[in-house]
Amino acid sequence: MTDGKPLRATIKHVSEHAGVSIKTVSRVLNNERYVGAETRARVQAAVDALHFRPNLAARALAGRRAFQIALVCDNPSPSYVYAMQTGIRDRCEADGVRMIAQPYDRASPHLAEQIEALVDTSRMDGIVLTPPVSDDAAVLDLLARRGIPVVRVSPGFETEDSAAVSIDNRGAAREMTAHLLSLGHRRIAHIGGHPDYATAAQRRDGYLAALADAGIATDPALIESGSYDFPSGAAAAERLLDLPQPPTAIFAGSDEMAAGALTAAHRRGLVLPRDLSVAGFGDDPLAGYVWPPLTTMRQPVRDLAWNAADLLLTADREPEHRRLDHRMVVRDSTAAPARR
Known part of the structure; x- marks a missing residue:
């Protein structure tokens, strides 16, 4: 306690609480491999118990990751946009990563330049592209040249260079x-x-x-x-x-x-x-x-979004295309036709 206020938990506190090294805590927080399930669970329990919140700036300076991903979304449905943002945010929170949600006008002749400006002004670990930007050749070429990992939502075609998530x-x-x-x-x-x-x-x-x-x-x-x-x-x-x-x-x-x-x-x-x-x-x-x-x-828009973020945050593997299930929901707006 300092001046009656509780000290903010540090990574050292987490390591002591979990009985592991600071390096092991760092590996768990960064979602790295080679950490046993039992150890990972112990560290996560300590994080929860101490209400530990990683310092993103310090983590970014300590390594090559920015702990931040971007979502580029242009859709006329507010519920689609909300579900997309919520799914990505849920996955990001699990890793202590921030999400930047940036709307764009798909009809803009300067779309690629606008996204390049986002890349220049915001350090990020990757970007999620939703339709129709997920099929924009100029944007995809730009991000490939800049070395920005990409996950495409519901693309019209697949490539070997970028991950994707969709339904049939x-x-x-x-x-x-x-x-x-x-x-x-x-x-x-x-x-x-x-x-x-x-x-x-x-x-x-x-x-x-x-x-x-x-x-x-x-x-x-x-x-x-x-x-x-x-x-x-x-x-x-x-x-x-x-x-x-x-x-x-x-x-x-x-x-x-x-x-x-x-x-x-x-x-x-x-x-x-x-x-x-x-x-x-x-x-x-x-x-x-x-x-x-x-x-x-x-x-399942929220699940599509969650998986898109997951593909970015586990990008140490080959680009993957995940296909999620759809399901028919029958309500009262359909029935047998009346005779005409």
Whole structure:
């Protein structure tokens, strides 16, 4: 105690409490290998008991690590951004690492220069890129030249130079379309995401594959593009419902667009799901708030983020591509079509 205030725990206090050397504590804090599970657990117990918080600046000066990673995120869905930040933060906290969350405009002609400025002004151990920046050739080339470790979330293609984490977007969309087909729908429309996102093409391909599996010819009039947001979903649904032969089901490439489609249907006085079934993608929180609650494909964004950070923080291995599971969530927005 000093002047009535408790002293801040140091690495020496942790080593004494755990009965190990300071070097061993350092290895555990840095998540290095060659530390036994029992010793690692003892050190972690001491860290928790003493409420020890590493001095990141001192740790960075002592070695080559910065104990800081960056997230570059550009997505129209606030829930996606929040889940991405939360998943990365959870993984970083386990290693005493900070996260820098930096939004960028994917349409900016100076995107690569802006990210280079981030690299120049913020020492970091690596960077997580989310779509569509995860497929930006200029950004990937820049980071490779600068020697910055990269993990790409939901990329459209894989490379040997960078790690990645994703779900099977094509397979998930195929499964959702097959579900609508199993209910008896044959005129199934698809509202795809923004063409800059590789996930948009992957989900459209899954939709088309399911139709082909069922022997149903593609009707171009039933395929619309959106921007992964509510307004574009509503506008696309209006165009689909204006068709001489409108769809009996709409599968949107995001929950935001699906919510827009629900609203467009309600405006017309349609009874859902009797008059129209609507399905989404993501299982965002709003999927349970809209009416009727949305049938959707769960994309584990928080887990994707956690694994992206984990790949960066265990970057002493070869670049790895982790594929996580998706899961269909059936709610009240889909049912067998009424006879027309």
